[in-house]
Amino acid sequence: MSASSEAQLGARIRDQLKADKQALFDAFAAGGQVGTLLSQLRRAVDIALVTAWRELSLPEDAALVAVGGYGRGELFPHSDVDVLLLLSREPDADTIERLERFIGLCWDLGLEIGSSVRTVEDCLREARQDITIQTSLLEARLLTGDRQLFTVLREHYLAELDPAAFFQAKLLEMRQRHAKYQDTPYSLEPNCKESPGGLRDLQVILWMTKAAGLGDSWKELFQKGLLTQREAQELSHNERLLKTIRARLHLVAGRRQDVLVFDLQTALGEAFGYRQNANKRASEQLMRRYYWAAKAVTQLNSVLLLNIEALLFPSESKVTRVFNERFEERQGMLEITSDDLYEREPRAILETFLLYERTPGIKGLSPRTLRGLYNARTVMDARWRNDPENRRQFLAIVQEPQGITHALRLMNQTSVLGRYLINFRRIVGQMQHDLFHVYTVDQHILMVVRNMRRFAIVEHTHEFPFCSQLMASFDRPWVLWVAALFHDIAKGRGGDHSSLGAVDARRFCKQHGIAREDADLIAWLVEHHLTMSHVAQKQDLTDPDVVHAFARTVGSERYLTALYLLTVADIRGTSPKVWNAWKGKLLEDLYRITLRVLGGARVDPHSLWSQRKEETIAQLRLMAFDPDLGKPLWAQLDVAFFLRHDSRDIAWLTRHLYNRVDSDTPVVKARISPAGEGLQVAVYVKDQPDLFARICGYFERKAFSIQDAKIHTTRHGYALDTFQVIDPRISGAAAGQHTGSQGYRDIITLVEHELAERLHTQAALPEPTQGRLSRQSRSFPIKPRVDLRPDERGQYYLLALSANDRTGLLYAITRVLARHRVSVHTARINTLGERVEDMFLVDGSRLAADNKLQLQLEQDLLDALAI
Known part of the structure; x- marks a missing residue:
C-alpha cells in the first residue's frame, strides 16, 4: 500500500472511530449504562484495529490478540489499548517493517497503544518471569489472524498455569x-x-x-x-x-x-x-x-x-478451641458454629467482638464469621440497638483493657459500629474540607481512639512520655475512649458539631448506665475538645487572665488532664503535617501552668518575674557563667520579657548578648530548638520600623516555616526577637530517621551569617513573591478573613488572619504592617495543613487614634491575603 493510500486509510478509520466514540459518550452522558459504554467502546476499537490489520496485509501466520483489560472485553474512554502481535516465528525484516507500519497507524488513529511483538515461546518465557504478563495473557482474546496459533498459545499457557x-x-x-x-x-x-x-x-x-x-x-x-x-x-x-x-x-x-x-x-x-x-x-x-x-x-x-x-x-481444618455453643477457634480465626447464628441470636453480633478482644492469639474473623456479619445487617435495627444486653456488651467492649482499637476498627469495617451507633453511620465516608484533615471523619475518630490507646500501652511510652505518664495515673481511662469516639460524631449536620456531639454523648451515657460523674466528663470533653488547642495556639499564655480563664473552664485536674490527652490525640489524628514539637510544647506549657493555678497558685506577674530570674541565675551557674555579667542586659529588659521567655531561653540569650548590649551591628544566634524540632533563632539589633518584615522575608526566601515569634523592644531601643522555625525539607526527610537535628546543625552558621548580613545592609524590602496556591487550596478556597480589634486594656490590638496558605504569604502580611508603620508585639503563626490562622498582637497607639488607618490596614491585608 502506498503512503498516500495508507494515509487515506488512517483518516477514514480515525474519523469513523472518532464519530463512534463521540456517539457512545453522548449516549452515556444522557443516562446510558456503563456496561454498554465499555463493551461498545471495545467493539469500536476492535473494528478499527481489525480493519487496519487486514488492509495492511499482515502475515497470515500471525495473530492480533487483545490482552489486559481490553482483552477482558471492556474499554474505558481514555484507557490504554493493550495488544499482542503474536508471531509463529522470529520476524524477518519485511515482517518487522509491516508490523511497525501497523503500530504507527494505530497511534495515528488516536489510540493509546500498548503493544508487544512475541512468539508463543516468548510469551510463555515472559509469563514465567513476570506475573503482570502472566495476568494479561489470562484474559487474551483473539481479534483477527491465525486462530490456530492463538489456540496453541492458550493451550500451552493454561498447561503451565499453576493456580x-x-x-x-x-x-x-x-x-x-x-x-x-x-x-x-x-x-x-x-x-x-x-x-x-x-x-x-x-x-x-x-x-x-x-x-x-x-x-x-x-x-x-x-x-x-x-x-x-x-x-x-x-x-x-x-x-x-x-x-x-x-x-x-x-x-x-x-x-x-x-x-x-x-x-x-x-x-x-x-x-x-x-x-x-x-x-x-x-x-x-x-x-x-x-x-x-x-x-x-x-x-x-x-x-x-x-x-x-x-x-x-x-x-485439615481442626477446631482448636471451643468457646461456647456459638463460637470456636479454627486455624487461629474466630468462627461462628452455624451460618444463621446472627439471624437466630442477634446478641451474638457484639459478643463476637468482645470475645475477639478477650482472647489472646485470635488473628481475626474467619470467612464464615465475616460472611455472617455481612448478611446480618438487617437484624441490626432499633430493637437490636436498644437491647439492654447489647448495650452491656458494647460498653464492655470499650472498657476492655486491651484490643479496643482493633475491635472498633473491625466493627467499622464490618459495618457493625455504624449500625450500633446510628450517628456514627452518618459520618462513615464523610470528607472534611478544612484542608488539614487527611482522613474521613470516621477514620479520623478511630485514629484519635488509637492515639489515646497508645498513651496507655507500655511499648509506646517513648513516643509521648508525658502523655503516657498522665495516662498511667488516670482513673477509668475508658471514659477517654468514649469521648474520643464521640468528639467529631456530629460533623456535617450543620451547627456546632461540638455541642451536638455532646448531646449525643450524654444520651449514650444515659442509655448505657454510665455514672453521672463519668457522663459529665465525657459530654464536657466532647463539647470542649477544641478549647485547649485554641487557647494554646492563639492566645498569649503569659497573660495571667488567659490562664485563669482557662483554669475556670476546666475546673479540676482530672478534667484538665483528660482534655490535654484528648487534644494531643486529636491534633495528631488530623494529619502527619499538622502536629509538630512546638505545638506539643505549647500544649504542655498550658497544662503545667494551669495545673499550678488549679492547685491554688496565683499567676502574679511580679512573683513570676522574681521566680524566672532565680531560675535563670541557676541555669547560668550550671553553665559555669557568672550571672552578674548579665545584669547590664537585664537592666534593659522589662517584666514582660521575663514572663514571655522561660529560664533556659533567658540564660541562652544572656550568654550570647551580655557583652554586646550596645552593639552597632546585628547579632543573630541560632540553636536547635528546645521544643525538639527546628531552630530557635534570636535577633538583637537596633530597632527599625520594617524589622519584622525583613526577618520574615529572609525566612520565606529560605522556605522556612515560622511557628512562633516573640517580639520585644528593650528600654534603650533595641529589638530582641526570637523565632521558632522549621525547614519542611529537613523535617520531612528526617521523619522516622532521627536525622533532623543533624540537618539543622548543618545550617546554624549559615542562618546566623546570612540573616545578620541582610539586617546590616538594610536594603529596600523586595516585593513579595506571588506564591501559587496548592492544588487542594484552589479546589477548596478559604475566604480571606481579617479581624482587628483592641485588647481589653486598649494598649494593643489583636489582629487575626485566616486564608489559604501559599509561599510568601507571611512576608506579604508583614510587609503591609511595615508599610503602615504598625509594630508587631507578638506573633502566633498557626499553619493547619493548607490553611493559615495567624494571630498578631500589634501596637495600638496609632490605630486607636486613626479609624481610617484601621480600615485601610484591614483592606490592604485582605488584598494581600487574596492575591
Whole structure:
C-alpha cells in the first residue's frame, strides 16, 4: 500500500472511530449504562484495529490478540489499548517493517497503544518471569489472524498455569499495592482503580478464580458456592458504580485519569446529578457514595480471598478451641458454629467482638464469621440497638483493657459500629474540607481512639512520655475512649458539631448506665475538645487572665488532664503535617501552668518575674557563667520579657548578648530548638520600623516555616526577637530517621551569617513573591478573613488572619504592617495543613487614634491575603 493510500486509510478509520466514540459518550452522558459504554467502546476499537490489520496485509501466520483489560472485553474512554502481535516465528525484516507500519497507524488513529511483538515461546518465557504478563495473557482474546496459533498459545499457557502459585503472587501484589495507598480506601483523593476497595481488587478476585477454573463472573462464583446470591448482587452493583465513576472521571478530565483529585470531584459529582445543599457539596455526596462502595468491596474481598485460599490450599481444618455453643477457634480465626447464628441470636453480633478482644492469639474473623456479619445487617435495627444486653456488651467492649482499637476498627469495617451507633453511620465516608484533615471523619475518630490507646500501652511510652505518664495515673481511662469516639460524631449536620456531639454523648451515657460523674466528663470533653488547642495556639499564655480563664473552664485536674490527652490525640489524628514539637510544647506549657493555678497558685506577674530570674541565675551557674555579667542586659529588659521567655531561653540569650548590649551591628544566634524540632533563632539589633518584615522575608526566601515569634523592644531601643522555625525539607526527610537535628546543625552558621548580613545592609524590602496556591487550596478556597480589634486594656490590638496558605504569604502580611508603620508585639503563626490562622498582637497607639488607618490596614491585608 502506498503512503498516500495508507494515509487515506488512517483518516477514514480515525474519523469513523472518532464519530463512534463521540456517539457512545453522548449516549452515556444522557443516562446510558456503563456496561454498554465499555463493551461498545471495545467493539469500536476492535473494528478499527481489525480493519487496519487486514488492509495492511499482515502475515497470515500471525495473530492480533487483545490482552489486559481490553482483552477482558471492556474499554474505558481514555484507557490504554493493550495488544499482542503474536508471531509463529522470529520476524524477518519485511515482517518487522509491516508490523511497525501497523503500530504507527494505530497511534495515528488516536489510540493509546500498548503493544508487544512475541512468539508463543516468548510469551510463555515472559509469563514465567513476570506475573503482570502472566495476568494479561489470562484474559487474551483473539481479534483477527491465525486462530490456530492463538489456540496453541492458550493451550500451552493454561498447561503451565499453576493456580496456587498465581494466587500467592497476586495476593502479594495486592498487599504491596494496598500498602502504597496506606491500606485504606478512605484517602481524600483515592485512586478508583488501584486503591483498596477499587476496581483492581475486584479484578484480582476474578483473575484468581479464572486461573483456578472457578469462574470469571460473580454469577459463576455464586453458582460454584463461593458467594451467596446477595453477595453476588452487592459485588455486581458496586462494580457497576466504580466503573461508572471511572468512566465519568475519564470524560470529565478529557484524559486517562483514575485519581479522584479535588480539582475534579465537584464536576464529577455534578455529572452524577448531585447538587450542593445546605450541608454538603456535590463532591462530598459523590465521595461518600464512593467510600461506601469501596468499603463493601473491601469487606467482601476479605471473605472471598479466604474462601479461595481454603480451596487452593486445602488442609485439615481442626477446631482448636471451643468457646461456647456459638463460637470456636479454627486455624487461629474466630468462627461462628452455624451460618444463621446472627439471624437466630442477634446478641451474638457484639459478643463476637468482645470475645475477639478477650482472647489472646485470635488473628481475626474467619470467612464464615465475616460472611455472617455481612448478611446480618438487617437484624441490626432499633430493637437490636436498644437491647439492654447489647448495650452491656458494647460498653464492655470499650472498657476492655486491651484490643479496643482493633475491635472498633473491625466493627467499622464490618459495618457493625455504624449500625450500633446510628450517628456514627452518618459520618462513615464523610470528607472534611478544612484542608488539614487527611482522613474521613470516621477514620479520623478511630485514629484519635488509637492515639489515646497508645498513651496507655507500655511499648509506646517513648513516643509521648508525658502523655503516657498522665495516662498511667488516670482513673477509668475508658471514659477517654468514649469521648474520643464521640468528639467529631456530629460533623456535617450543620451547627456546632461540638455541642451536638455532646448531646449525643450524654444520651449514650444515659442509655448505657454510665455514672453521672463519668457522663459529665465525657459530654464536657466532647463539647470542649477544641478549647485547649485554641487557647494554646492563639492566645498569649503569659497573660495571667488567659490562664485563669482557662483554669475556670476546666475546673479540676482530672478534667484538665483528660482534655490535654484528648487534644494531643486529636491534633495528631488530623494529619502527619499538622502536629509538630512546638505545638506539643505549647500544649504542655498550658497544662503545667494551669495545673499550678488549679492547685491554688496565683499567676502574679511580679512573683513570676522574681521566680524566672532565680531560675535563670541557676541555669547560668550550671553553665559555669557568672550571672552578674548579665545584669547590664537585664537592666534593659522589662517584666514582660521575663514572663514571655522561660529560664533556659533567658540564660541562652544572656550568654550570647551580655557583652554586646550596645552593639552597632546585628547579632543573630541560632540553636536547635528546645521544643525538639527546628531552630530557635534570636535577633538583637537596633530597632527599625520594617524589622519584622525583613526577618520574615529572609525566612520565606529560605522556605522556612515560622511557628512562633516573640517580639520585644528593650528600654534603650533595641529589638530582641526570637523565632521558632522549621525547614519542611529537613523535617520531612528526617521523619522516622532521627536525622533532623543533624540537618539543622548543618545550617546554624549559615542562618546566623546570612540573616545578620541582610539586617546590616538594610536594603529596600523586595516585593513579595506571588506564591501559587496548592492544588487542594484552589479546589477548596478559604475566604480571606481579617479581624482587628483592641485588647481589653486598649494598649494593643489583636489582629487575626485566616486564608489559604501559599509561599510568601507571611512576608506579604508583614510587609503591609511595615508599610503602615504598625509594630508587631507578638506573633502566633498557626499553619493547619493548607490553611493559615495567624494571630498578631500589634501596637495600638496609632490605630486607636486613626479609624481610617484601621480600615485601610484591614483592606490592604485582605488584598494581600487574596492575591
